[in-house]
Amino acid sequence: MEPDYNTLQEFITHTKGIAYLLIAVALVALPLFWRFLTGRDDKKKTF
Amino acid sequence: MTQSTPREKTVLTPFNVISGIIILIGVILTILRFAKGLGGVTNLDDNNPWGIWIGFDLMCGVALAAGGYVTCATCYIFGLKKFKCAVRPAILTAFLGYALVVFALNYDVGRPWRLPYPIFLSQGTSSVLFEVALCVFLYLTVLLLEFSPAAFEWLDWKRARHIIGKVSMVLVIFGIILSTLHQSSLGAIFLIVPSKLHPLWYSGYIAVYFFISSIFAGMSMVIFEHSLVARFLHDKIDKEHDIESQNVALGFGKAASFLMAGYLMIQVIGIAIDNDWKYLGTRWGLWFLVEMIGFVGLPAVVYAIGVRERNIKLIQRTAGWTVLGIILNRLNVSIIAFNWQLPLNQRYFPSFPEIMTTVFIITLGLVIFKFIATRMPILYAHPDYPDDH
Numbered sequence: 001m002e003p004d005y006n007t008l009q010e011f012i013t014h015t016k017g018i019a020y021l022l023i024a025v026a027l028v029a030l031p032l033f034w035r036f037l038t039g040r041d042d043k044k045k046t047f
Numbered sequence: 048m049t050q051s052t053p054r055e056k057t058v059l060t061p062f063n064v065i066s067g068i069i070i071l072i073g074v075i076l077t078i079l080r081f082a083k084g085l086g087g088v089t090n091l092d093d094n095n096p097w098g099i100w101i102g103f104d105l106m107c108g109v110a111l112a113a114g115g116y117v118t119c120a121t122c123y124i125f126g127l128k129k130f131k132c133a134v135r136p137a138i139l140t141a142f143l144g145y146a147l148v149v150f151a152l153n154y155d156v157g158r159p160w161r162l163p164y165p166i167f168l169s170q171g172t173s174s175v176l177f178e179v180a181l182c183v184f185l186y187l188t189v190l191l192l193e194f195s196p197a198a199f200e201w202l203d204w205k206r207a208r209h210i211i212g213k214v215s216m217v218l219v220i221f222g223i224i225l226s227t228l229h230q231s232s233l234g235a236i237f238l239i240v241p242s243k244l245h246p247l248w249y250s251g252y253i254a255v256y257f258f259i260s261s262i263f264a265g266m267s268m269v270i271f272e273h274s275l276v277a278r279f280l281h282d283k284i285d286k287e288h289d290i291e292s293q294n295v296a297l298g299f300g301k302a303a304s305f306l307m308a309g310y311l312m313i314q315v316i317g318i319a320i321d322n323d324w325k326y327l328g329t330r331w332g333l334w335f336l337v338e339m340i341g342f343v344g345l346p347a348v349v350y351a352i353g354v355r356e357r358n359i360k361l362i363q364r365t366a367g368w369t370v371l372g373i374i375l376n377r378l379n380v381s382i383i384a385f386n387w388q389l390p391l392n393q394r395y396f397p398s399f400p401e402i403m404t405t406v407f408i409i410t411l412g413l414v415i416f417k418f419i420a421t422r423m424p425i426l427y428a429h430p431d432y433p434d435d436h
Contacts (some may be wrong), residue, residue: 019319033308037351042085
């Protein structure tokens, strides 16, 4: 059920709020995916 | 295509016979198209002025030819020289891809002699389409010049080869700039049709979607193309190229996987910004999910598994899968989800001559690719220029 929006302010607050939460999820998920992707790469020795 | 020994070499190979028949049909359809007009051979109408000649030949052609700029950027701008063996095949594919895009455009636009008008006589500088036309015109020229060293080596024109070698870096940079511009602008064209394109595919960020998807489309095309070349033209590949192509598959597969994961995330964020969640529960939403999960999300994970396992075969198959996904995306945007509100009897479906013309153009590309790859130093290093590959 879609919430009722009375003003543009309400609509933007709602959609932007969800978008920011999804960006936070992406910021966590993408580095984890990168770790999975490169998990078996040969590690460079730094010593 | 067959691999025959010199003793049994014949012109009548299955590849030649089938492509010959298709080209003959294509020539007849070309005559019909230009003699009878669009109405004589296509199902286009006022509601659907763009069919598969734009949706497939142009949209998919440009996206899949992105391997040229992606490989050049990887090798020359980011300095990853281990991918150098992929540069010439990628540039050849891009050159043929763009040349055939322009060739196919003539079928849709008509009156080929007026094709240079928008560039030289009547510039529509307020139109995104003008920017696309200008970029494609300039980039095709750049690709011709980038491809020319292989032709000069084949013809043994040493002086011309030397001169073009001096300006190659300028060409690479110019080519990347032009590609970046028009790959995104092809998406930006659709900004003008918010009421015609389904909201799940329409977005204010569609230009960004087109640009990012073109990068992994190009990478996948380079991997997929090498798997085909290794199968059908393996006698033309030298050992060094064969070994290096495995690095290309692993490196490009890894990059494509991560890019696809990022692309999926920005698509979801795009849905949130436009508040399009309600459409996901509809039949159109199901079709959108098929594209996003079936042809972006899953290939990204399978690419990652292929890279982790160092499974080249799996990466090559995933590359083919991703290429199909890009074709599906471009067809969805330009044809399938376009005019989605119209009743079914007013929707567009390509006619048989339209489909055959597209098959003819693809066949033409394959025949020219085979002609060039079997004669010029594309898949092997020329003995006089061993370091330039």
